[in-house]
Amino acid sequence: DTGVSQNPRHKITKRGQNVTFRCDPISEHNRLYWYRQTLGQGPEFLTYFQNEAQLEKSRLLSDRFSAERPKGSFSTLEIQRTEQGDSAMYLCASSLALDYSYEQYFGPGTRLTVT
Amino acid sequence: DQQVKQNSPSLSVQEGRISILNCDYTNSMFDYFLWYKKYPAEGPTFLISISSIKDKNEDGRFTVFLNKSAKHLSLHIVPSQPGDSAVYFCAASETGTASKLTFGTGTRLQVTL
Numbered sequence: 001d002t003g004v005s006q007n008p009r010h011k012i013t014k015r016g017q018n019v020t021f022r023c024d025p026i027s028e029h030n031r032l033y034w035y036r037q038t039l040g041q042g043p044e045f046l047t048y049f050q051n052e053a054q055l056e057k058s059r060l061l062s063d064r065f066s067a068e069r070p071k072g073s074f075s076t077l078e079i080q081r082t083e084q085g086d087s088a089m090y091l092c093a094s095s096l097a098l099d100y101s102y103e104q105y106f107g108p109g110t111r112l113t114v115t
Numbered sequence: 116d117q118q119v120k121q122n123s124p125s126l127s128v129q130e131g132r133i134s135i136l137n138c139d140y141t142n143s144m145f146d147y148f149l150w151y152k153k154y155p156a157e158g159p160t161f162l163i164s165i166s167s168i169k170d171k172n173e174d175g176r177f178t179v180f181l182n183k184s185a186k187h188l189s190l191h192i193v194p195s196q197p198g199d200s201a202v203y204f205c206a207a208s209e210t211g212t213a214s215k216l217t218f219g220t221g222t223r224l225q226v227t228l
Contacts, residue, residue, distance in 0.1 A: 004158070033215065042119075042204050042218030043159065056215065091158055102147050102208050104216060106158030 002026060004107035006092050012113045013082055020078045021110045025094030032075050033104060034067055035091040036060065043091050043106075049075060050097065082114045118142045119207050121219035128226055134192040136222050138205030141186065145207035149216065150179060150190045153202045162203075163190070166210075195226045 005024045013019050025032045031050050035043035046065070047057045051072035061067075064082075069075040079086055089111050093104040120139045128134045138148075146167035151159035165172040165179045165188070172179050178191045192199055202223050206216040 035216075040220065042206070042220050043216070045215035045217070048215060058215075093158075101164075102210065102216075103149060103161045103164060105161060106151075108156070108158045 004092055004094050004105055006090075006107040006110050008110055009108060010111050010113075012115065015084060015114055016081055018078065018080045019082060019112065020076055021090055021092075021112075023075045023077070023092030023094075023107060025074070025092070026105060029094035029096050029105070030072065031095045031097050031104075032069055033093040033095070034075070034077050035093065035106075037089040037091060037109070038087075046077075079112075082112075084114045087112055087114045116141075117220070118145075119205055119217050119219040121203075121205055121222050123222050124220070125223040125225070128195045128224065130197055130226055130228050131194045134190075134195045134199065134224055134226070136190040136192075136203050136205075136224065138188045138190075138219055139186055140188075140207050142207070142209075142217070143186070144209045145217070147208045147210050148179070148181060148188050149206045149208070150177075151204045151206060151218075152199075153204060153221070159204055192224075195224075197226050197228065200224055200226045 033048040034046040037043045049069040064080045067077045089109045091109045093106045095104045149164040150162040153159045163177045181188045202221045204221045205219040
């Protein structure tokens with residue numbers, strides 16, 4: 001399967017703990033995105049990378065959140081000092097930067113529960 | 116501020132009939148639109164897209180219509196099948212940036228036998 005993969009699929013943590021999620025994009029895709037989805041809402045953009053450069057961050061991404069994409073391959077999203085409001089589905093997507101196509105392909109997500 | 120709106124949270128259609136899902140947007144800078152389908156416990160799956168230079172795009176049973184003056188798009192599924200039961204999200208992008216998608220809140224489609 002050459003789709004986008006995310007690990008772990010589920011994470012339960014206590015408030016105040018740090019968590020890290022990993023995303024492996026489709027291998028030839030040079031763009032990688034992180035989104036967050038809460039119940040009853042659509043995915044909300046958090047940040048995106050083109051190769052290893054982080055080019056845009058949403059105001060939703062507080063300073064407790066940090067994302068990296070070393071070597072332009074997989075990406076990690078870390079949340080420090082988790083809060084109950086961080087409970088959500090964290091989705092990763094990837095795409096190939098083309099002038100005529102803007103489709104993004106999503107992974108299955110990591111569901112975070114902060115207790 | 117919800118820039119992409121899907122005002123119908125749910126829709127029920129009989130198998131074989133047409134499903135019409137609607138989406139409105141407010142940001143006039145959006146010029147590329149996509150529909151995604153989402154099953155429980157899975158990520159959204161890309162379905163079909165349309166550029167603002169077109170008013171219709173068709174792919175098999177799925178057709179998307181865009182009315183730029185009304186800032187409205189719709190997804191038609193004909194004929195509807197039970198496997199189409201899912202949550203459908205409308206999303207929009209600005210092609211100049213191509214950096215992010217702005218999603219609606221979704222419409223849950225139930226196709227009944």
